[in-house]
Amino acid sequence: MKHNQEFIDYKSTLPKGRGGIAWTIESFSTAVKLLAPGFVVEDGQEWVSYMQPMWLVCPVHGRYKVTPNDFLKQCNGSGCAKCHAQKNSDSAGIVRKPRASEAEKEKHESFTLNSVTMLRLQGLLAELDQQSNVGVILSKLNGKD
Incomplete structure (x- = not known):
């Protein structure tokens, strides 16, 4: 998957930890905005780890939970699971069933x-x-x- 250049430039400025980038809630929030305009990390959350699910808000479908790891690996402008399902519907207009909430x-x-x-x-x-x-x-x- 290709990320946009603005995100790639931002990511290169982040401090490094033992396993790669030392993410924080602030840096992840900025990454979300760069990768998926209109999406935000819900306020009031604390950073636990790259693998700990967090609440994000899709501008179309509302809040949903995803790990930062999954979001950063899979985000290619397709949005949340419901957005992704709508974008990947077949030519007959049938939308694939999204995963369980x-x-x-x-x-x-x-x-x-x-x-x-x-x-x-x-x-x-x-x-x-x-x-x-x-x-x-x-x-x-x-x-x-």
């Missing part, structure tokens, strides 16, 4: 984690029930006095 992913992950956790807890409690009066406690917790 961060909210959908988090909802699914928390559901999966809760289900797995509950199954493990049930198994552990069943083992304990054989060794003590955990069954009485479980009955009370489940409202079966």
